[in-house]
Amino acid sequence: MASTTKGDCGPAILLLADGTVFYGRACGAAGTATGEVCFNTSLEGYFEVLTDPSYAGQIVTMTYPQIGNYGIDPADVQSAFPGDIHRAPATPALRGMVVRDMCRTPSNWRSTLSVPEYLEQQGIVGIEGVDTRALVQHLRDHGAQMGIVSTEEFDLAVLADKLAAAPQLVGENLVQTVSCFKPHSFTADDLPAEHEFAFSACATRRAPYRVVAYDCGVKRGILEGLVRAGCSLTVVPWNTPASEVLSVNPDGVFLSNGPGDPDAVEETYAQVQELLGKVPVFGICLGHQMISLAAGAQIEKLKFGHRGGNQPVMNLLTRRVEITAQNHGFGLVFPSLGALVPELSGGVAAHPANGDLRFWVERGIAPVVENERFGRIRLTHVNLNDGTAEGVQLLDHPAFSVQYHPEASPGPTDAHYLFTAFTRLMDGEPDYLNIDIASDRLHGWSF
Known part of the structure; x- marks a missing residue:
């Protein structure tokens, strides 16, 4: 050798x-x-x-x-x-x-x-x-x-x-080991010059969206995706009180990805409970789970998780399939959010008995449940490999989340539109998720 x-x-x-x-x-x-x-x-x-x-x-x-x-x-x-x-x-x-x-x-x-x-x-x-x-x-x-x-x-x-x-993954708060411990900014000036050969100039706006981003173990590529969509970020530690966030009057709040068992990150989802309804919120991966837990949902440990850049997800609103980048071992149990609203769920009154959400994919329906804390919540995305929940949208509050990563580091660019959707949410557009992802997927690339 x-x-x-x-x-x-x-x-x-x-x-x-x-x-x-x-x-x-x-x-x-x-x-x-x-x-x-x-x-x-x-x-x-x-x-x-x-x-x-x-x-x-x-x-x-x-x-x-x-x-x-x-x-x-x-x-x-x-x-x-x-x-x-x-x-x-x-x-x-x-x-x-x-x-x-x-x-x-x-x-x-x-x-x-x-x-x-x-x-x-x-x-x-x-x-x-x-x-x-x-x-x-x-x-x-x-x-x-x-x-x-x-x-x-x-x-x-x-x-x-x-x-x-050795310590077990379940029950351990790993977020506190990877989060920042003091607030800091991230703007267009922080975009790496080494990547300029691949990207066109980032979005410009006379007044950038002022966004507070909770760092639960955020990937740099996700912060770059937000900036390229027109956001100026203040990144804060995982346990920053909601009162501090609201005191700066941000245009929106972003909840990042992160490691480990979401149930062990109570100090984050407790803050999310206070933020929902008061400011537009966008969560990905662990951030999606934080919104779910804030709404009182149950999170389950998946058998072997979703990790890779080739996970197929159906967008129930646009009926397009996204090939997505994912990295998580836990997932939302969608029925635990509440009972179905039949008139908003194609007349269906009961959740599928086997828990397989491809039931809704086959019927072309984005079902809605009535949540005790935050009103109507819609299922927006479903994993086509195993039928698990991949995205939700709060209909009575300005908030949405997905279980996967939209920034292609590494992976495809199909889900890039979610950054744009967040800016549309902050602009107050009611139909902010209605985006042609086929035309958006290469937005921002120079080749």
């Missing part, structure tokens, strides 16, 4: 909580790490995955067989800010990485270092040579589960003891 591009790499091991073992080679930092083992189905964008704060507490398996072939450009980092704004500046939040084949000799004009070099620099344990098809199939059959990866300990009994003593 020393005479190949792989170099003189040592052995590594991955042990799952159910006792399943995978052996491979080290391709990152030396050490031992525990976390929930999950998988991402993206064909590209591994660096954005590496630096997405939503992966805090997880060991990520990439399903694409070769990772690292185009290297890394630090300009693509998704951890929002360096310096004294975040508790762990520029450090990836994930615990480990699992791949089939790791490329150590990248070829790309933007690349400045390889993925193995980056993992070693950042102290992230990596393992390659794993049969990732078998691992992903196992996780799909048995569900995402805790695991331990090591390049220094190979005694299964010792590894099992360490894994048993």
Whole structure:
């Protein structure tokens, strides 16, 4: 191995909580790490995955067989800010990485270092040579589960003891480990010059929309998407009181993505309860779950979650299918929001017994429930793979949310229109979600 591009790499091991073992080679930092083992189905964008704060507490398996072939450009980092704004500046939040084949000799004009070099620099344990098809199939059959990866300990009994003593993902507030700890601005001046070759000039407006963005582990690409839509952002910590937000009289409030169990982030959704109805609100991913919890809904842990840049979602309002970028392991139980309003739900009076929301896709209906706290709430988006809820709209208050990421870092641009929808909501347009996503999907790109 020393005479190949792989170099003189040592052995590594991955042990799952159910006792399943995978052996491979080290391709990152030396050490031992525990976390929930999950998988991402993206064909590209591994660096954005590496630096997405939503992966805090997880060991990520990439399903694409070769990772690292185009290297890394630090300009693509998704951890929002360096310096004294975040508790762990520029450090990836994930615990480990699992791949089939790791490329150590990248070829790309933007690349400045390889993925193995980056993992070693950042102290992230990596393992390659794993049969990732078998691992992903196992996780799909048995569900995402805790695991331990090591390049220094190979005694299964010792590894099992360490894994048993590790903190669980459910019930742990990981948002507080990745959020900023003081407010800061993000404007057009903060857009990376390295990306100018791909984008046209961002939207200009005589008076930019003044938006307060809750940082629950926000990706930088999402902030950039908001700015390009015409927003000037004040980014605040995850537990900022609603009274402080309302005191600055913003045009809107944005609730970001973030890691872990949403039920453990009570200090955020308690603030959302106070914000809804008083200011336009847009939430994505964890922000979608925060709105749902604020409305008294139930959140469930999905068997193996949605992670990747190729998740099909039906927009029930436009009847168009969006290919979306997603990263979450929990989801909204839509019936828990309230009873159906038959006259607004195609005459249907009862939620489908099996909980599969593709029931509404087949009928071409965007159903509405009556919520005890916030009135009428409409289901707007459904995942076509498993029939779970992907978006809701409050009809009696200016607020909407989606479970996925609209900014294509990494992933497609089909859901870009949601940034525009947020600005239309702040402008008071009643039909703000009625946007032709086919014409909008490439908006802002220069090629």
